[in-house]
Amino acid sequence: MIKNVTMKRFIYFFIFFLLVTLSLFFIMNKLSSKTVENSLINTSKGQIEYTNRILEDIVAEASLYGTRFAADNDVRFFKSQLQELSNYDYQMKMNEIRTSLEDILISSHAIDSIGIYWRFDGTYITTSHDPLSVQPFKDISERGWRTVNNSLYYFALYPYFREPGKTAPIEYVVGVQLKTDYLKNVLENAISGESSNAFYLVNNSVLWSNRKVDGNIAEAVSRVAKADTPETIKSDFRSREGDYYILSKYIPAIDTHLITYTRMSDFLDPLNRNRHVFNISIFAILLLGLYVIYLFYRNFYRNVHLLQKKFHHVEQGNYGTRIMHKTKNEFSGLFNSFNHMVSEIQGLFASLKTETELRRSAELKQLQAQINPHFLYNSLFFVMSVAHSSPDSVIRMSKHLAAYYRYMTKLERQDVTLASEFQLAEHYLTIMSLSKQIRYEISLPHELSDCPVKPLMIQPIVENAIQHGIEERQGAHQVVVRAEKQDNGILITVADDGKGLAPQEIARLESRIQYEASPEGTRGVGLWNVYHRLINAYGDSSTLHFIQNDWGGLTVRMHIALQPEEGGQHATVDCG
Structure with a gap:
């Protein structure tokens, strides 16, 4: 009261x-x-x-x-x-x-x-x-x-x-x-x-x-x-x-x-x-x-x-509003400060909008450039190597590769669905399973299929599990990608039985992706981009955590908040 x-x-x-x-x-x-x-x-x-x-x-x-x-x-x-x-x-x-x-x-x-x-x-x-x-x-x-x-x-x-x-x-x-x-x-x-x-x-x-x-x-x-x-x-x-x-x-x-x-x-x-x-x-x-x-x-x-x-x-x-009322007390200075503040905010938002758009475009292009070349080269070499011995493998590879690049080249919208992101991950893992001894499991509840998300939030994590996990450990071959609904958001888990990371390495990785500036070189850029896009889009309530699993590999847990933070401008995930 x-x-x-x-x-x-x-x-x-x-x-x-x-x-x-x-x-x-x-x-x-x-x-x-x-x-x-x-x-x-x-x-x-x-x-x-x-x-x-x-x-x-x-x-x-x-x-x-x-x-x-x-x-x-x-x-x-x-x-x-x-x-x-x-x-x-x-x-x-x-x-x-x-x-x-x-x-x-x-x-x-x-x-x-x-x-x-x-x-x-x-x-x-x-x-x-x-x-x-x-x-x-x-x-x-x-x-x-x-x-x-x-x-x-x-x-x-x-x-x-x-x-x-x-x-x-x-x-x-x-x-x-x-x-x-x-x-x-x-x-x-x-x-x-x-x-x-x-x-x-x-x-x-x-x-x-x-x-x-x-x-x-x-x-x-x-x-x-x-x-x-x-x-x-x-x-x-x-x-x-x-x-x-x-x-x-x-x-x-x-x-x-x-x-x-x-x-x-x-x-x-x-x-x-x-x-x-x-x-x-x-x-x-x-x-x-x-x-x-x-x-x-x-x-x-x-x-x-x-x-x-x-x-x-x-x-x-x-941001164009101003206080034109004149007073002869302390509010006169306060009103002038308000007008100056709003004027500065108006200019700042104009500059920030331009900078944000350029940054998003640059980050997306950088991410696509990071993902596409290495993956494309390996896929083409696989097609060449089995063209005479296994035509069925060539057909499957070509089918999934075409679907994969069709998705990557037509990202015109800012938001896609979890179903399309999981389908992209499935195309990628199918392609990788044709050239490597990899078994994968993808689980997406039906009620989460139409949930809107930012594009390319899952694919860099899946690719990181293959390149820096399974390929760096002899005998590693399992990848699990699943999504589940929680009271306050969606939890997406990507787990592998690859090389994994020690607790000290996990701490350094989590600290590194939180830097304002992107890492030098190409290593770690994918996870850094995913983390910052996650925070920028869904607020500080969203998280990206790394833990060592029972296989000895690495499990990445990405939590997407369903509701934006109070007073924020973050996206809202609406899953019905």
Whole structure:
């Protein structure tokens, strides 16, 4: 995937990357703000729950004390002992009851005063020093909590238990008053810094708060506060001062709502400022990136694309192409160098074409001149020697000799087939077998018969096997010529049982045929021509190797590549 990245794809990827980065950071900033908001809300809910537990403990404590004194024997029998006690004992009894009440105040931080009021004679025992504190006791007819003059009371009655449907006269009322300041201080547990406030809402009216309560928020809370919901209710409020979230917790025991509200903007404004700065920065980077991409496209990509296009023209063989586009950057020198290079290549190819044609003509003529005279002389002498004794041999010799020279003198095409090359080798070996004790074997698979090859690629090797192999070893007489198809080409093998070569001689021979210049004299010219024509026609993947065979002679293996090398101009062997 990475290897296939082009400049155009890189530009698209860069733009996509910038947009994705901007989107991701925008989403992350949104999520961060939401996370902060949720964290604040959860913290506030935890605080309001904690405050609620404190209030529940206070309410339970006050209710317990109220119930305790309503059922206390000293209080219950206080009035019944009135006839039995002297004034002094009666006063002492009142002092004992008052002392019991005051002991409660010593151990409790939340209770402001405790009072007991007897209805039938107006006797009132209390820990309060306010002479008017008895007023709330006179109108009480039910047990429970009540707000009187902005103070919260718990009232217990005696008889404590009443039968349903019956109204028994109330003998006395026990009232426990909570400290208003203490209740206000409890609100501090529900406040999160200077951006928060808390208050009690009773009958849709603000009861207590340590700070000034926004009237609009109190009005909004009164519309959403519900007495039948035990869970903490969250609502949002927006005003000119900012955005608020409001939490409402209903306390059933005292029929009161505990309210907290927090201004979110105080927490989110820094995040919002950072987000705005970040968005502006990313947008500036995006604009800068797009400008850089534009400059890259105008000054680099477009010129590279033009250069690539011109190189493609050169690959197609159009050596007359030139780059006329003028630039004011480094590409100006590159374009001039390209034009100069193509001009030089055009001249070089013209010269090389002429030189190649002359060389091919010279090599072919030299090869034909090398093959023809020696072979022709020997054949004619054989005809003369057996003309009277063996007319059949003369006929066979003449037939194959005529076919051989017809083939050699009509090589007008650049390519022939393997079948015709093998037939030429057969003519040659038949002629040689008439004059010498030579046995040969030629094997060509039918599917390879029509494979096109360069002419005279096999014959010089066969002739080399006879002249430098069999003729130089006493008793040598076998030649094998075969072809076989391989995955990557055609393998042609020519083997003899002649003189052969030692490994050192084979190494020198392979090194010698690879020289650029042809060998001096006539020895080795045939193999040198075959090797260089093989490489020039079919590329470096084609090879010519020499090995010593089991007969003691030499085996020559010529591999012709089926496909040309990438980017080369070599011939392609098509065998169906």
